[in-house]
Amino acid sequence: MRAYLPAYELQRPASLDEALRLLASAPGEWRPFAGGTDLMVLLEAGKLEHRKFFSIWHLDELRGIEETIEHITLGALTTYTELQSNETMRREFPMLCVAASETGAIAIQNRGTLGGNIANASPAADSPPALIVYGAELELVSARGARWIAYEGFHTAYKQMRMEPDELISRIRLPRASAGDNWKQYYRKVGTRKAQAISKICFAGAARLGDGQIEEARISMGSVAPTVVSCTKTASILRGRRVNKETIGAAQGEMKKEIVPIDDLRSTADYRLQVSLNLLEDFLLSLER
Amino acid sequence: MQTRFIGKPMPRKEGREKVTGRARYIDDITMPGMLFGATVRSPVPRGRIKEIRFDPQIPWDEFTIVTAQDVPGSNYVALIVNDQPYLADRLVNHAEEPVLLLAHTDKYLLEEARRAVRLEIEPLPPVFTLDESDEKKEIIWGEDNVFKSFLVEKGNVDDVWAGADFIVEGEYRTGAQEQLYIETNGVIAVANPEEGVTVWGSMQCPYYVHKALIKLFNLPEDKIRVVQTETGGGFGGKEEYPSMIAGHAALLAWKSGKPVKIIYDRAEDMAATTKRHPSRTRHRTAVTRDGRLLGMEIDFVVDGGAYATLSAVVLSRGTIHAAGPYNCPNVRIRSRAVATNVPPHGAFRGFGAPQSIFALERHMNKVARAVGLSPEEFRRRNFIREGETTATSQVIREAVDMQRLVERAFELSDYxxxxxxxxxxxxxxxVKRGVGFASFMHGAGFTGSGEKYLQSIVGAEATPEGRVRILAANTEIGQGTNTIFAQIAAEALGLDFEQIEVAQPDTANVPNSGPTVASRTTMIVGKLVESAALSLRQTLQNSKLLADSYSPEDFSRACRDYLAKYGQLKSFSQYKQPAEIDWDDEKYRGDAYGAFAWAVYVAEVSVDTLTFEARVEDFVAVQEVGRVINPTMAAGQIEGGVAQGIGYTLFENVVWRGGRMINNQMTNYIIPTTADIPPIRVHFEEMPYEHGPGGAKGIGELPMDGAAPAILNAIENATGLELNQIPLMPEQLMEAFRGEHA
Amino acid sequence: MPEATEKERSGKVVVRCTVNGRDAELSGFPMARLLDVLREELKLTGTKEGCGEGECGACSVFINGKIVNSCLVPLMQVEGARVVTIEGIASDEQLNAIQEAFIETGGAQCGICTPGMVMAAVNLLDRNSEPTESDIRAGLAGNLCRCTGYMKIFEAVVRACQHSGVKR
Structure with a gap:
């Protein structure tokens, strides 16, 4: 343990309202602390710069999975374990369930939360590409009220998010139409080992076909840019095309412009680019399988 | 031979304590008034220390602070060459080199303090790779950067090139590897001028630490006591390094007058302690048209890091194994260990042999291809047999049959x-699939005359309960020392397994039976356990307290009677080298090892051409290791070694930047999980070895040797790609695929 | 109470929970790792630290029946929780079937990962009494072992299922 523990605070507000009041009392001074699977690692390494936190782990207002005809709504504290064990999630949003099952091992999945994963804003996180493909929306709450925003575009730069300092992510909503039976889904995480690896590339894609043509496609990738990337141009040039060599080439050409992978201690820019293109090809070919 | 314990899967002696969490490791122990110690390390790879600054925010008067000036004896870690300081004085030679020590009761404040010490170091030009060191543009150690070199000559290799039908050359490289025992290094020390120095800790070799502390404190040997606590894995990583951390804790204890505990966290353990030596091997081989080896010229270089530590002996083992289990009339092996400005590389299971065997077994495939033979047919024509000689001209006196091992391994793996x-x-x-194999041998015990110089001693004593307690300095580090020793002694004496105890290794209580390294504990020390036990029985029988024929109860009674009469009963046995072993240290020729274990490993792989990921899908390990003392534990050794070998080959990549390991976290230095290891199928062939206890040979290191070449041979079979460097990460595999299609 | 004031001044908190079925009052800094509090305050040293970042599983404990890495749980978050450690797995001298099987098959070597591995295996069998090989691999994937190559650990889990199969 390299942190100087006496310098850290962790409050335990009695309710969500109290938590929001604490947030509002001095915006930016207090930050939420959920399952701790990212923050505790930083603390241990002596790299957790922020010192004042409040725990939200015990706030039942932030838990639970609700289903309506149009949406599945997940409390921000939905753990990876809870997410995967929900029948509807497994049936309609399998990419998110696979992402959850490939994030750490069971002990991590019991503590890691979807809201925490979003707020931690790591470009290597496993769930954001799936969330983007599913057209997820976030509910942000504050003492001032609540608002829904699209998740796509939420991360604006490395570790930067489109939310106010007094706001908290409270729910994540997935439109069920985004993943109906006529959508084919493809998710692949490339890590260094089979279990509990941090991704080197994470690919999520979905497409709807009609008459042998791609009517609509969505593609998102992790670990290939400072934030999760929504490959909108790549997806849009696929519209109205059949899967063939030209289509694959054109899509790969677009993707090259949309991602900016780097060298780091886990992999190389070269590898990330090549494998991204390979996965794109495999995704497109999978539409025909 | 009918046996009661030898060859039986006796349960681990300390198993119950381990599965319940009751086993006490060093970090589970505290002492009254104990301080925590921390090490301030150099941030730069090479330079001159100009100044040490202390941030005034910290209450320094509460801290015990130790620098090189506080060393009471000699400021070096006594081992082979005494070049490594406990605390850098004027010069630093690698990043993470210890410069200053701190101790305090509050471990959180201690970390603040560690960050608040600023080392001003004027940088000197560093050398980071063995190639740079070998080129000698910058001299960083001695006169030529060379810690040690060897020359092995057999026949005259210079004469073969002209008459060879084929000459095949190749270059092979291996990377560093972290031992990654799950328990990090740790010790507790108590030290003062009256009582001397006592250290408890996680270690393989209590007497190495003992020797080092004698010099560090300039105290007589009876004033130094070293006790091994339950040790959570070693694999070589706790062979020499504990002398360093023990010295540090003892220096802080000496100055503060209080017990001091130092436990490294994972980041410090990975960044600062030893790893496997990176290597480069060049082969030049002459063969006839019909695939007979005529001559082998081998150049083997290992990167020793900044100080000599054990590099000379790692190099020695790597050198001797470099030509493998083949009969070749003309061999020349030149080898050297060179200095670089990275933390010293050290002992790791296999000890140089995995490096040179990787090169050889990749190269043998290349030679086979050049000759137009399959890898197995080429090897079959060259395998060494009884009466033939190894590279060091050691005559093989065992009825070795490598071809039988190949056939067995092929059959089991459906090769x-x-x-x-x-x-x-x-x-x-x-997804391309392939199979590949490697055939190899591994010598057990210290090299050459090593065991003769060690003069290991083991004791056996009768306890008041009428049991027999084995006194040895060899440590239980997971490999089963306690259980194996108890099996050997119980068998020799005809007692029950429970009647044998194994003493905690404590230099105040056990004789020096040598270090727990080199696959020597069962074969060499186990034999001494047997003879010490027999000698104890002889004493009882001579005293007429025990008849020639006796029951376990009779034996217990005789022990108790003896103690009542004479006070104590201890017998000792000292190593005597078998008469036929003949080794010339000057020429590096002769009987390098008392015995070899022989093996053939087969790997099946898949290579995904989408992501360039290679996976091991199946693994078969066939070996001849003499008599197996405990089949469960022996198989456990092989499986664990193979898993480490798979990690070495495909996962474990030490990422260096400026001479520092920057992926020093378990999150970023990847070892295989349960999901990554294929079924490992282990098969033993048993040919009893006359000088081993119950016929056993050493096996601990053997399984580390075969996985890497077998896997790369399998990848070659799957993809046609010749890959000669490990670790082989998907990034390199991608480049190789591109090269192929360019 | 003077003690409470002392704790307040030091920034420490007192948290109430149960550990191995007994009520416990744990005191420490709110961000203190549950791992350290168990080991230092309660002397439950069977829970080990291997990496301090949730990667190796040596510090596995159960909180409210779920397996977690105790190095990643701050003390403040165990208020009101049921914590079970390796010391709570065997009842007196009667080992759990998993522990027996680890001894029989050679699932423990150096032993440092063993408490965490036993916790993971017990947790796996609690969730799934007849795991397939791939269930076992997935169930134990958060627990790193450097000694065994995992084969004997898989064997132990299979054997424990066979032994306790009737009871389940």
């Missing part, structure tokens, strides 16, 4: 069928 099937299916498959 031939798979090879055929994969070749057919790979054409159109996105």
């Amino acid at each position: 031939r069928d798979k090879q055929e099937r994969f070749a057919r299916e790979n054409e159109s498959a996105r």
Whole structure:
């Protein structure tokens, strides 16, 4: 343990309202602390710069999975374990369930939360590409009220998010139409080992076909840019095309412009680019399988 | 031979304590008034220390602070060459080199303080790779950067090139590897001028630490006591390094007058302690048209890091194993260990042999291809047999049959069928599959005259309960020392397994039976356990307290009677080298090892051409290791070694930047999980070895040797790619695929 | 109470929970790792630290029946929780079937990962009494072992299922 523990605070507000009041009392001074699977690692390494936190782990207002005809709504504290064990999630949003099952091992999945994963804003996180493909929306709450925003575009730069300092992510909503039976889904995480690896590339894609043509496609990738990337141009040039060599080439050409992978201690820019293109090809070919 | 314990899967002696969490490791122990110690390390790879600054925010008067000036004796870690300081004085030679020590009761404040010490170091030009060191543009150690070199000569290799039908050359490289025992290094020390120095800790070799502390404190040997606590894995990583951390804790204890505990966290353990030596091997081989080896010229270089530590002996073992289990009339092996400005590399299971065997077993495939033979047919024509000689001209006196091991391994792995099937299916498959194998040997015990110099002693004593307690300095580090020793002694004496105890290794209580390294504990020390036990029985029988024929109860009674009469009963046995072993240290020729274990390992792999990920899908390990004392534990050794070998080959990549390991976290230095290890199928062939206890030979290091070449040979079979460097990460595999299609 | 004031001044908190079925009052800094509090305050040293970042599983404990890495749980978050450690797995001298099987098959070597591995295996069998090989691999994937190559650990889990199969 390299942190100087006496310098850290962790409050335990009695309710969500109290938590929001604490947030509002001095915006930016207090930050939420959920399952701790990212923050505790930083603390241990002596790299957790922020010192004042409040725990939200015990706030039942932030838990639970609700289903309506149009949406599945997940409390921000939905753990990876809870997410995967929900029948509807497994049936309609399998990419998110696979992402959850490939994030750490069971002990991590019991503590890691979807809201925490979003707020931690790591470009290597496993769930954001799936969330983007599913057209997820976030509910942000504050003492001032609540608002829904699209998740796509939420991360604006490395570790930067489109939310106010007094706001908290409270729910994540997935439109069920985004993943109906006529959508084919493809998710692949490339890590260094089979279990509990941090991704080197994470690919999520979905497409709807009609008459042998791609009517609509969505593609998102992790670990290939400072934030999760929504490959909108790549997806849009696929519209109205059949899967063939030209289509694959054109899509790969677009993707090259949309991602900016780097060298780091886990992999190389070269590898990330090549494998991204390979996965794109495999995704497109999978539409025909 | 009918046995009661030898060859039986006796349960681990300390198993119950381990599965319940009651086993006490060093970090589970505290002492009244104990301080925590921390090490301030150099941030730069090479330079002159100009100044040490202390941030005034910290209450320094509460801290014990130790620098090189506080060393009471000699400021070096006594081992082979005494070049490594406990605390850098004027010069630092690698990043993470210890410069200053701190101790305090509050471990959180201690970390603040560690960050608040600023080392001003004027940088000197560093050398980071063995190639740079070998080129000698910058001299960083001695006169030529060379810690040690060897020359092995057999026949005259210079004469073979002209008459060779084929000459095949190749270059092979291996990377560093972290031992990654799950328990990090740790010790507790108590030290003062009256009582001397006592250290408890996680270690393989209490007497190495003992020797080092004698010099560090300039105290007589009876004033130094070293006790091994339950040790959570070593693999060589706790062979020499504990002398360093023990010295540090003892220096802080000496100055503060209080017990001091130092436990490294994972980041510090990975960044600062030893790893496997990176290596480069160059082969030049002459063969006849019909695939007979004529001559082998081998150049083997290992990167020793900044100080000599054990590099000379790692190099020695790597050198001797470099020509493998083949009969070749003319061999020349030149080797050297060179200095670089990275933390010293050290002992790691296999000790140089995995490096040179990787090179050889990749190269043998290349030679086979040049000659137009299959890898197995080429090897078959050259395998060493009884009466033939190794590279050091050691005559093989065992009835070794490598070809039988190949056949057994092929049969168990379905090698031939798979090879055929994969070749057919790979054409159109996105995931390519392949099989490959490696054949190799590993010498047990210290090299050459090493065991003669060690003069190991083991004791056996009768306890008041009428049991027999084994006194040895060899440590239980997971490999089963306690259990194996108890099996050997119980068998020799005809007692029950429970009647044998194994003493905690404590230099105040056990004789020096040598270090727990080099696959020597069972074969060499186990034999001494047997003879010490027998000698104890002889004493009882001579005293007429025990008849020639006796029951376990009779034996217990005799022990108790003896103690009542004479006070104590201890017998000792000292190593005597078998008469036929003949080794010339000058020429590096002769009987390098008392015995070899022989093995053939087969790997099956898949290579995904989409992501360039290679996976091991199946693994078969066949070996001849003399008599197996405990089949469960022996198989456990092989499986664990193979898993480490798979990690070495495909996962474990030490990422260096400026001479520092920057992926020093378990999150970023990847070892295999349960999901990554294929079924490992272990098969033993047993030919009793006359000088081993119950016929056993050493096996601990053997399984580390075979996985890497077998896997890369399998990848070659799957993809046609010749890959000669490990670790082989998907990034390199991608480049190789591109090269192929360019 | 003077003690409470002392704790307040030091920034420490007192948290109430149960550990191995007994009520416990744990005191420490709110961000203190549960791992350290168990080991230092309660002397439950069977829970080990291997990496301090949730990667190796040596510090596995159960909180409210779920397996977690105790190095990643701050003390403040165990208020009101049921914590079970390796010391709570065997009842007196009667080992759990998993522990027996680890001894029989050679699933423990150096032993440092063993408490965490036993916790993971017990947790796996609690969730799934007849795991397939791939269930076992997935269930134990958060627990790193450097000694065994995992084969004997898989064997132990299979054997424990066979032994306790009737009871389940």
